[in-house]
């Protein structure tokens with residue numbers, strides 16, 4: 001009996017963790033950390049670093065839980081998402097709303113009390129951008145949903161910077177532009193692979209509304225644009241050669257995927273490009289960090 005209770009509790013904690021999209025939030029936090037590091041020539045003071053990461057992480061997790069709540073009916077219709085805690089019934093909508101409200105409020109208070117109000121307000125705007133503007137409206141309304149909604153996911157480098165300086169600056173806005181331009185190839189590669197899922201759920205993603213071939217052209221064009229945007233930190237003197245050489249290599253690989261996807265795709269090219277997109281962004285931000293401290 002005791003064992004059974006313990007098992008139930010463990011399973012339910014895993015459900016709550018899943019609501020927060022932990023791997024997505026981990027990468028968001030890396031971009032926020034780099035935003036913080038680039039704002040100072042030395043290492044970020046721990047009394048800012050810890051509350052900033054905790055606050056941004058909790059509010060991003062809250063936004064992700066709200067996305068699960070709002071999307072529970074469409075998630076139940078897609079093979080990729082039907083095993084999530086709400087579609088399976090392991091968590092009720094009320095529990096998810098309470099959880100999202102609690103961690104979101106704690107996150108906001110941590111940022112407001114221990115970091116600064118600008119960061120708290122900008123993080124709240126990102127939460128609303130993702131959970132309300134993207135999830136409740138754009139996702140169901142237009143194939144440009146992820147392009148516009150991408151701004152919320154792109155914000156963390158700016159949030160990291162404002163956490164340290166209390167001000168908005170052109171450097172972190174450039175990092176926001178990089179994540180913003182990266183988002184369409186990241187998501188559309190997955191959407192090409194999962195086009196049938198989105199069609200079944202009647203979500204107007206680009207491959208559903210404009211076809212797979214047109215989406216592949218858009219992926220290719222955004223990948224070229226990303227290559228250009230990624231050079232800007234070097235051109236304005238924000239980053240050095242370590243970053244430049246590394247990011248050019250990353251973008252050449254990304255471009256090779258986009259080209260293959262358009263011209264000569266295999267069954268898993270879109271899926272492989274989606275998986276590489278995550279490595280691409282992670283390594284890009286690690287390069288920025290390496291360049292800042294050893295470049």
Ligand code: HEM
Nearest residue numbers: 023024027028031080146149150153154179183187190278
């Ligand atoms: C509007 C913007 C975005 C959309 C629509 C989007 C969409 C998605 C989707 C649908 C998945 C799930 C793939 C699956 O179930 O296997 C995913 C995975 C992922 N995304 Fe995004 N994404 C966006 C922005 C971002 C941003 C800004 C980041 C990080 C900086 C990010 C990082 C990740 C990571 C790490 C994964 C893998 C998660 C895992 O393995 O569980 N995404 N994305």
Ligand SMILES: CC(C)=CCC/C(C)=C/CC/C(C)=C/COP(=O)(O)OP(=O)(O)O
Nearest residue numbers: 024059060063064067123126127130152153
């Ligand atoms: C406060 C702050 C920084 C907010 C961050 C916003 C955030 C968590 C962005 C994640 C982007 C993402 C995973 C979108 C996919 O949603 P989807 O509904 O298209 O994908 P799904 O079908 O997998 O749920």
